[in-house]
Amino acid sequence: MRSAPFTALGTFAHTPKRGHLEIIEHGLVHVDASGIISDVIRPDQPRYQAVREQAATSGQLIEGGPGSLFLPGMVDLHIHAPQWPQLGQALHLPLDRWLNEYTFPLEARYLDPALARAVYPQLVQTLLANGTTTGVYFSSIHQEASEVLAKTCLDAGQRAFVGRVVMDDPSHCPDDYRDASARTGLDGTLDFITFVRAMTGNESALVQPMVTPRFIPSCTDQALEGLGNMAGDQQCRVQTHCSEGDWQHQFVIDRFGHSDTYMLREFGLLRPGSVLAHANFLSGPDMQTIAQEKAGIAHCPLSNAYLANSVFPLRQALDLGLRVGLGTDIAGGPSPSLFENCRYAISSSRMLEDGVDPARSAEERGRAGSRIDFMEAYWLATAGGAQVLDIPVGRFEPGCCFDALLVDPSGPHSNIHCHPGISDTAKALFQKVLYHLTRSDIRKVWVDGVVVLNQDR
Amino acid sequence: MRSAPFTALGTFAHTPKRGHLEIIEHGLVHVDASGIISDVIRPDQPRYQAVREQAATSGQLIEGGPGSLFLPGMVDLHIHAPQWPQLGQALHLPLDRWLNEYTFPLEARYLDPALARAVYPQLVQTLLANGTTTGVYFSSIHQEASEVLAKTCLDAGQRAFVGRVVMDDPSHCPDDYRDASARTGLDGTLDFITFVRAMTGNESALVQPMVTPRFIPSCTDQALEGLGNMAGDQQCRVQTHCSEGDWQHQFVIDRFGHSDTYMLREFGLLRPGSVLAHANFLSGPDMQTIAQEKAGIAHCPLSNAYLANSVFPLRQALDLGLRVGLGTDIAGGPSPSLFENCRYAISSSRMLEDGVDPARSAEERGRAGSRIDFMEAYWLATAGGAQVLDIPVGRFEPGCCFDALLVDPSGPHSNIHCHPGISDTAKALFQKVLYHLTRSDIRKVWVDGVVVLNQDR
Numbered sequence: 001m002r003s004a005p006f007t008a009l010g011t012f013a014h015t016p017k018r019g020h021l022e023i024i025e026h027g028l029v030h031v032d033a034s035g036i037i038s039d040v041i042r043p044d045q046p047r048y049q050a051v052r053e054q055a056a057t058s059g060q061l062i063e064g065g066p067g068s069l070f071l072p073g074m075v076d077l078h079i080h081a082p083q084w085p086q087l088g089q090a091l092h093l094p095l096d097r098w099l100n101e102y103t104f105p106l107e108a109r110y111l112d113p114a115l116a117r118a119v120y121p122q123l124v125q126t127l128l129a130n131g132t133t134t135g136v137y138f139s140s141i142h143q144e145a146s147e148v149l150a151k152t153c154l155d156a157g158q159r160a161f162v163g164r165v166v167m168d169d170p171s172h173c174p175d176d177y178r179d180a181s182a183r184t185g186l187d188g189t190l191d192f193i194t195f196v197r198a199m200t201g202n203e204s205a206l207v208q209p210m211v212t213p214r215f216i217p218s219c220t221d222q223a224l225e226g227l228g229n230m231a232g233d234q235q236c237r238v239q240t241h242c243s244e245g246d247w248q249h250q251f252v253i254d255r256f257g258h259s260d261t262y263m264l265r266e267f268g269l270l271r272p273g274s275v276l277a278h279a280n281f282l283s284g285p286d287m288q289t290i291a292q293e294k295a296g297i298a299h300c301p302l303s304n305a306y307l308a309n310s311v312f313p314l315r316q317a318l319d320l321g322l323r324v325g326l327g328t329d330i331a332g333g334p335s336p337s338l339f340e341n342c343r344y345a346i347s348s349s350r351m352l353e354d355g356v357d358p359a360r361s362a363e364e365r366g367r368a369g370s371r372i373d374f375m376e377a378y379w380l381a382t383a384g385g386a387q388v389l390d391i392p393v394g395r396f397e398p399g400c401c402f403d404a405l406l407v408d409p410s411g412p413h414s415n416i417h418c419h420p421g422i423s424d425t426a427k428a429l430f431q432k433v434l435y436h437l438t439r440s441d442i443r444k445v446w447v448d449g450v451v452v453l454n455q456d457r
Numbered sequence: 458m459r460s461a462p463f464t465a466l467g468t469f470a471h472t473p474k475r476g477h478l479e480i481i482e483h484g485l486v487h488v489d490a491s492g493i494i495s496d497v498i499r500p501d502q503p504r505y506q507a508v509r510e511q512a513a514t515s516g517q518l519i520e521g522g523p524g525s526l527f528l529p530g531m532v533d534l535h536i537h538a539p540q541w542p543q544l545g546q547a548l549h550l551p552l553d554r555w556l557n558e559y560t561f562p563l564e565a566r567y568l569d570p571a572l573a574r575a576v577y578p579q580l581v582q583t584l585l586a587n588g589t590t591t592g593v594y595f596s597s598i599h600q601e602a603s604e605v606l607a608k609t610c611l612d613a614g615q616r617a618f619v620g621r622v623v624m625d626d627p628s629h630c631p632d633d634y635r636d637a638s639a640r641t642g643l644d645g646t647l648d649f650i651t652f653v654r655a656m657t658g659n660e661s662a663l664v665q666p667m668v669t670p671r672f673i674p675s676c677t678d679q680a681l682e683g684l685g686n687m688a689g690d691q692q693c694r695v696q697t698h699c700s701e702g703d704w705q706h707q708f709v710i711d712r713f714g715h716s717d718t719y720m721l722r723e724f725g726l727l728r729p730g731s732v733l734a735h736a737n738f739l740s741g742p743d744m745q746t747i748a749q750e751k752a753g754i755a756h757c758p759l760s761n762a763y764l765a766n767s768v769f770p771l772r773q774a775l776d777l778g779l780r781v782g783l784g785t786d787i788a789g790g791p792s793p794s795l796f797e798n799c800r801y802a803i804s805s806s807r808m809l810e811d812g813v814d815p816a817r818s819a820e821e822r823g824r825a826g827s828r829i830d831f832m833e834a835y836w837l838a839t840a841g842g843a844q845v846l847d848i849p850v851g852r853f854e855p856g857c858c859f860d861a862l863l864v865d866p867s868g869p870h871s872n873i874h875c876h877p878g879i880s881d882t883a884k885a886l887f888q889k890v891l892y893h894l895t896r897s898d899i900r901k902v903w904v905d906g907v908v909v910l911n912q913d914r
Contacts, residue, residue: 085874085876085879085880086879086880087874087889087892087893088888088889088891088892088893089880089885089888089889090888091803091831092803092828092830092831106879118876119876122874126872126874129870130872246819280815281815282815302804305804305805305807305808306804306807309811309812309815309819309822309823310811310812310813310814310815310822311808311813311814311815312815313814313815313816334800334892334893335872335892335893336872336893337872343791344804346548346549347759347762347763347801348762348808348813350762350763351762351768351805351808351813352813352814354766354767355766355767355813355814356767356768356805356808356809356812356813356823356824357767357768357770357809357812357823357824358737358738358739358766358767358768358769358770359770359824362703362766365766365767366766366813366814367813367814367816371549373549374548374549412912413586413870413895413896413897415583415587415792415793415794415896417542417544417579417583419542419575419576422542422543422563423542423543423546428546431545431546431547432544432545432546434545435544435545435548435791435792436544436545436791436792436793438870438895438896438897439870439872439895440870440895440897455869
């Protein structure tokens with residue numbers, strides 16, 4: 001038991017099914033002592049008044065307040081934790097310079113766990129403050145720094161999936177930042193899995209380990225095969241990059257004669273709960289393979305604009321039944337906000353639909369029927385991400401964990417304004433929240449029914 | 458004299474030339490009683506100490522404080538003021554439904570000036586709070602509501618260019634929202650120009666009128682010709698839309714056998730200071746015409762993703778010597794922040810460069826060499842926009858108006874975090890501000906040396 005049971009009263013908005021927005025005004029959501037939603041009661045239900053009165057009498061009623069909105073918390077499927085200090089820096093440089101002059105040297109510095117202790121609490125608090133209740137993290141290759149990250153998430157109360165990165169191929173990793181051998185990477189991963197599962201306070205598995213080959217180009221066959229076996233033996237989720245840009249996609253084809261997707265399956269890395277970051281260059285058969293294996297995609301629209309040479313064909317993937325959620329790809333994507341990534345998911349999908357180059361004809365320019373709307377974007381960031389990980393969050397339904405945000409635009413820094421008779425419905429408010437929310441609009445954040453961020457004014 | 462003279466002390470960052478970031482640490486910027494920068498003094502200049510001490514002694518020293526940054530205020534070249542209440546709404550609908558079900562009916566409601574009085578102060582305050590010190594506004598076709606908008610900008614102290622919209626073609630305007638005749642539109646425009654120039658308190662022309670045909674498709678030849686003549690007679694700047702999407706661009710070619718640009722020149726509407734919104738589908742000769750006439754472009758990258766079927770070929774335009782600045786295109790663009798539009802200008806330029814559809818080869822996909830960087834984006838939003846309007850703002854240089862922001866990321870809602878030894882230089886801070894600023898990071902805003910927004914904590 002981690003918290004006292006309570007009943008939340010207010011306007012609840014969620015997207016339990018893709019493309020479907022449900023708004024419950026004056027709703028009651030009862031959360032039990034283990035943080036699970038045990039009841040959702042609408043005002044037209046017979047027991048509504050009795051439940052509301054009983055919660056008020058027993059001091060267990062939490063009211064959202066006028067003009068506020070309860071939303072499911074966001075699931076960020078792809079975060080490079082050690083890159084946090086360089087967020088927004090040097091993205092105008094070519095990829096190889098960004099990686100070799102900034103990213104790898106920075107990640108290498110986490111050999112000193114003091115840097116992890118200085119950086120990771122700020123990262124995790126910033127993500128919580130921006131509404132991310134579940135984070136999927138790449139750490140670095142370092143044991144102690146990776147442990148600091150897992151411990152930081154646990155201490156902050158954030159639901160998290162954390163991987164100690166493996167990268168051992170000398171021909172494609174910097175000399176000062178790689179695993180000394182495949183063995184080192186494999187042993188380190190097993191140690192890290194053991195550590196996370198045994199952390200004091202982690203009995204409910206709020207924080208879980210992940211098998212994390214950086215991507216195929218940075219790993220030897222031996223490491224990839226060993227990690228695939230370990231994922232099966234340990235029943236541990238996998239995260240890695242997949243067919244991100246022209247270079248990455250072609251590299252694997254040149255090395256193996258097959259795509260990333262094909263080879264990840266060969267190595268045993270394509271499993272239920274596997275999170276494949278980006279995946280822009282999937283073929284149709286790749287998509288079918290991923291759907292069959294019940295793996296999922298971390299779509300990172302903001303990062304893709306900088307580093308993936310294209311827009312992920314999201315509509316096609318969804319139509320083929322792929323599981324897809326959103327990721328920030330910090331720091332390849334220069335925003336810690338999944339709300340901002342929702343906005344980019346929408347605008348990117350429209351740019352894919354219409355194309356970009358006005359010098360080409362409309363027919364040559366885009367890919368018809370590619371757009372997603374605001375309801376699909378929010379679904380991706382919540383229930384969609386939860387589906388990728390197969391965890392019961394992202395919806396206000398009995399049996400789901402109460403991972404939630406209270407959004408309140410009444411503060412002095414809000415860009416969210418509703419107007420009487422024009423945009424004052426709960427649906428209008430939801431759209432305004434999606435398009436205009438900044439972190440100052442988020443008043444409270446819960447994970448597993450526990451308040452993990454409180455900005456009551 | 459509108460304010461007491463003062464000297465600002467702190468870190469000043471600006472982009473006086475395109476692509477060039479200048480940072481002056483511990484700089485002194487002296488502002489005279491008319492709000493003009495009269496001196497910029499760097500610490501290595503001999504008179505630095507004396508000026509600093511004198512300002513301190515006389516109580517005229519304003520200190521930015523550690524970790525803060527003075528920036529030139531943003532110039533938003535394209536805002537539809539009456540659309541403010543629907544910001545973020547209904548953008549998933551097709552353009553014709555967005556216009557006919559939401560936008561035109563909303564604009565028509567400003568026949569009642571009470572709506573203008575309720576909406577416009579909130580709009581102008583929101584823009585100032587987001588760092589926009591100069592706004593270029595489309596109003597509606599209504600005289601009184603347009604006057605309310607001009608007066609609101611003046612009262613709030615925002616530098617503004619405001620146009621009473623003309624749209625008189627019955628075949629392309631709604632019955633309940635159009636000028637009764639070309640004459641009505643022309644007379645209304647002249648009345649509005651006269652009103653704005655005569656407003657009490659507007660002796661320094663902080664607020665200026667603009668001739669504003671909505672766009673060629675909504676105007677008769679008579680209205681367009683009359684407005685072109687009036688712009689010349691009255692020496693009044695012009696704003697309109699130009700070659701925005703496939704439909705709009707082709708419409709004018711079908712009607713006249715020529716492009717928007719060509720016809721705007723024919724009608725006398727292409728003049729120095731003319732602001733052409735969007736302009737995605739300009740031909741090479743169109744670009745040369747616009748450059749020759751010293752007109753400029755309001756590039757609206759966020760709106761373009763929704764409504765323009767393409768990305769404006771910014772790099773090509775800049776290389777040809779066009780004047781270009783940024784616009785939010787509220788509410789076609791669902792953000793009131795030019796910082797967010799800077800981010801979209803960068804990411805859009807990269808999507809144009811790399812293309813979007815991964816099913817096409819890299820060669821077929823994009824337009825090489827299209828990217829802009831963060832320094833060019835900030836230039837567009839400040840000095841670039843100022844160049845379009847030919848006004849002395851957007852730079853910290855003697856002779857420029859002190860239109861400025863004090864950015865201070867030390868508040869509780871900031872996503873801007875610098876890290877010792879990794880990202881703690883002023884240049885790193887500038888990049889982080891550009892990528893992560895939200896309005897809560899803006900502590901103070903000046904226009905013409907006058908504090909128009911103050912969030913001192």
